Amino acid sequence: MSCTAHLLTSRTPGAVAVIQLVGECDAVVRALTGRSLPRPGRVALRDLAGIDSAVVTRVSDDSLLVMPHGGPRLITRILEALAQHGCPPIDEAPPPAVLYPEAEDEFEALMLAALAEAQSSAAIELLLRQPRLWRNWDRQKHPLHMLRERAVILQRLIHPPFVALVGPVNAGKSTLTNALAGRDTSLTSPLPGTTRDYVGVTLDLQGLTVNWIDTPGIGSTHDSLDEQAKELLRMTLPRADLIIWAAPPVAPFPPDEQELAAAGIDHADLLVISKCDLADPAEVEKICRSSPVPCLGCSALTGEGSAALCHAVAEKLVPVSVRRADSPWLFDERLVAAAEGGT
Ligand SMILES: Nc1nc2c(ncn2[C@@H]2O[C@H](COP(=O)(O)OP(=O)(O)OP(=O)(O)O)[C@@H](O)[C@H]2O)c(=O)[nH]1
Ligand SMILES: [Mg+2]
Incomplete structure (x- = not known):
């Protein structure tokens, strides 16, 4: 051999x-x-x-x-x-059994293969529980179609989802991205239209790894660079699993259809009132109350709202209720064959 x-x-x-x-x-x-x-x-x-x-x-x-x-x-x-x-x-x-000869059975071998690939630390504990859950899989209680639905969400713990931060120029998107990353990945400045290309950074949001994309701001400048920036957005946004709209307290909230369309999106999953250090907290609260989707104030300067933002993004992408469910996680289709072979 x-x-x-x-x-x-x-x-x-x-x-x-x-x-x-x-x-x-x-x-x-x-x-x-x-x-x-x-x-x-x-x-x-x-x-x-x-x-x-x-x-x-x-x-x-x-x-x-x-x-x-x-x-x-x-x-x-x-x-x-x-x-x-x-x-x-x-x-x-x-086959996993060849890759992991130390595995007790096919379930454990498949789990070890997924563990090696998983990019989120939150996946570890969950995967370690899977061999036992699969050995005892109750098909009546947890039918396959339900497991498939749940797997679509949990798969984000293995392959990081894309999060796009979108909003008007000068909203503080790049400063917020840098604050969350804990380092300067994006250029920031008081000048509108600073970010001209999308900037991707890998962020760990409370155990969930995401590909975070800081996008060029929408508006004000109408030069050819702005067109290029828009084209990049058009290519990037369809890949996003979650879209965050960030705008400062003075901006109209929630963004209307026209504004979203200018950004090349038809909805936002989460609203961030950026630079909330510049506004009265009661005002921020009032704006958020009128939001149809989760909304929170954030200040990249003071750090206010950062933890809440990380939590909200993680919860939107892989809710804790889905992570904690007691049903097996169908992280690999071969688990079904292994379960059928074992019965
Ligand atoms: N007071 C305050 N100022 C902020 C905050 N975040 C960013 N700024 C300032 O706002 C200006 C714009 O910040 P950027 O992060 O470059 O904004 P942007 O949304 O990335 O802008 P574009 O790339 O042009 O779309 C800079 O002068 C920042 O220092 C904040 O939380 N509070
Ligand atoms: Mg920017």
Whole structure:
């Protein structure tokens, strides 16, 4: 059996990547590291051809885990080096039972595969409970169609959803994005029309990882850049799982249809009254009371409302009630076949 490499973790930046080598890989690893392999069950630190240091462990006779740092460029170089030594990367992962020989059964193997891919820390505890829930799946109580509906939402814990922050120019969208990210990812300025391209940043909102997109503001300037910005918005917004409209207290609230249409959207899921430090809290409250969708005041300068915003976004995307439900999570269609095979 030849040796193949499978990247178990995602290609987005992470602390550690996990590459599984399946097959007869001893010679490949020896050539790459210049050292012998650790004994089964042992863990060793090995230099990977000068590219990186990695933790290497043998999980069975024909399965090894190589765990380098998780930078996308490093991963590409390591996969290239493995290919040069006769161990090509395979996109389609081998069956979970081969990938995870230590798993007790198919449910646990599928869970481990999902765990390696999951990008939200909130997924961890939930996934760990799944093998037990699937072994005891009561089809009457939790019919498959219900599990499918719930899975659409919970899948956002594995693949981060897109959140678009939209609103008039100068609303403070980029400042808010930077405040939530805890670093400067977006250019900000008192000049309207500062953001001319959409800026994406990965945010952890109370355990839910999202791809947050700070968009160019709507309005005032009518130059060609504004047209380009609008075109970018038109391309970006259909991908959004959640649209937040942010505008300062002086702006008309809630935004009317025309304003939303100018931004290329037909609705907003959440309203943010930005720069709420500039307004009387009673005024902010009054504006929000008239909102048809969840609404809150936020100040990127004082931090007021940030935690509430994170909570509101997480709740809209993956409600706590859905996370806490006692039904099994259909995170992989193969779970159904495994459950049927086991009965
Ligand atoms: N008082 C106050 N000022 C803010 C706040 N947030 C942003 N600002 C200021 O508002 C101005 C515009 O901020 P930006 O974050 O660039 O606004 P934007 O919505 O990204 O603007 P465009 O990219 O032009 O659409 C800057 O001068 C910020 O310092 C806030 O919470 N309170
Ligand atoms: Mg901006």
